[in-house]
């Protein structure tokens with residue numbers, strides 16, 4: 001019993017060095033922003049956030065930050081990435 005537990009702990013340490021082994025399929029979390037707390041979720045590649053910006057753009061600083069934090073645990077073909085072309089022209 002004791003020796004088998006030692007083996008499991010050693011395996012856990014090895015696995016923890018290889019985070020790509022963990023691939024999220026879905027989760028929900030609260031995100032404490034500077035002005036408000038939002039709920040972010042990820043479900044089979046689809047991000048969602050309760051903030052106003054996400055409603056208009058299908059992405060926001062909360063989902064982009066979460067993707068950076070979770071890194072390789074977001075399946076590669078489902079990573080949203082950050083928009084590469086952004087129109088910085090101020091809207092009037």
Ligand SMILES: [Zn+2]
Nearest residue numbers: 049051060062
């Ligand atoms: Zn958001």
